[in-house]
Amino acid sequence: MACSTNGSNSTVQDRIFHAEAAPACKELVWLACNEELEVRSLLFAKGNVENDTCPCCGKYSETTMHALMQCEEAKCIWFGSPLGLRVELLHDITTVSEWIGECASFMDKKVLGMVCVIMWAVWEKRNVWVEQRKKLDFPEVMAKAHSMFFSDEWILPSYPHVKANFSASVKDSVGTAMGVVFRDFAGVPQACATNLMEKQCFEEGIASLYSHWNEVIRGKVNSDGFFLDSLLEDCKTMIRRTKSCLRLVGCGGNKVARFIASEAFVYGERVWTEEVMDEATQYVIADVLGPLSLEYSDFDSDSFHDF
Template sequence: MVYSKSILDSKSKVWRGIWYAEAPSRCKSVAWRACNEELLVKSLLVEKRILNDATCPCCGKAEETTVHALLQCEEVKRIWFASPLGLKVGEVKKMSQFVEQFAHVLDEKAMGLVCAIIWSVWQRRNVRVFEDKILDCEHVMAKAWSMVAPQKWVPPPVQNVKANFAALVIDNLGTGMGVVFRNSSGVVLASGTNLLEEETYDPKIAAALCFKWVAEQSGELGFSNIIFESDCKILQIHWNLISEGKGMSDVSYLDSVLEDCKVMIEGTGSSLSLVLPTANKVAQRLAEAAFGYGEKIWMKVVPKEASLSLESDMAAIADK
């Protein structure tokens, strides 16, 4: 087969976008196979006369092509939109077209997440086909994020402050919260704890209430351009939808709290990101310490309970 120069240029852009992406090789392999229409979707199996029915096994409403399976199926659209990338899937005829358009504007790290989501969505489809199990949006995003998320804490860019926060719920005791604000050198600007005594919540509600408290503290401390970081996956998914003006379903208490957070940080140049628990250790130790300290703020230091985790983060920075 002879390709035109424009097609070859397009293939080259897609190849570079995938293979320079910061993602495991298995994720990039699935993305590349999808762009070359090599995944064994039902429409291809019908074409090869292996199957007689090409109906999507997940939604049962359309023909299962590569684009439908990985982008256009309704639940899959929700996954892309709820991802940290917040991508709205429009009319796309080929996976290569989808990848190429983002390869122009996303860096290697973001393209790594694109590849990881493609891989995780394809895994979801196969689990439905071969195990007859339905994996929800949160599960799919968690699998994708686990493929590419930093294992260790990473300092923010020079112009930003990073605020790592965490909440811990203990039955009959309450909800402990912790936050640490650091600059691009990893230097602590402030840290704090808060305790909602005898108030226990679902973990995602606790994380949202912690986010609200941290946003309040950041305003009182005069910080802006903050990268808020949490290891609560469901919080991140809801936040992406709220940021776009669309809750998960009916208005819930979680949505209400996040709407408050949105108003509080609007115009401050701030954002919320998801990290792995291993990159959020200082905040976790502070949340634990909250049961002893209650509400307290420390300037330029962390309490002794979080000092070892802070030293570990600093050592990781020094190793780079």
């Protein structure tokens, strides 16, 4: 069953995948819309489990709608979330497909992104219980949801922190170009840098890299499983010592770093202190003035990788 309420299947899919959420969240929502999540009712129908009872509440058949929306534990998460959703008031909604179709018809990409990350976090809570017999409390679930949400606008860091945005761009037969910019709580550039490597080093997609990073943070991987493991371990040590955090960001929230990365093909390895390159100034100003002051569609989004 595909999402089709209040619009075509393709329209709903397009809105889901433009929502401000990590790719894993949007993929899960789309699977849920198409009844492809491995809930107990589906596994039972295939003969893979002995019963279809929800592993969380132990009372009802675990359909997709029950697991993600109607289970009492799921209801508590939706109501306690920033959306404050009372699932029991959705009298006319019987499937996740219908619910997401309704959401896609009137929500902007920020709010729809919040729906996606909360739904992902509900499913993650369920899986942690099934696989580890560990119950995540509400703050833990919300922390997981927050880590998967990203704004499509650049946001100032809080005082007295400095935010580092970085991006990489890959060109066939040329190499991998990288750009980074550091800005303080007033949005003033502290430094920026470019680097160009002839070898195309991004062998994994950015979503896969970010997922692996989260596994490293949780101590669930060894040092032999990934070609960037040693670098990620160094990042983990640095972040722990500086009390920093790492987040995925949307292309609109990473305009400066994306532009600097594109210029790395020209500048090679170079550092600017207390400023950015002249060509990037307009993007710095746009971040401070707001998202309407500059369109960022000039960049080839398929070739960029952002943090």
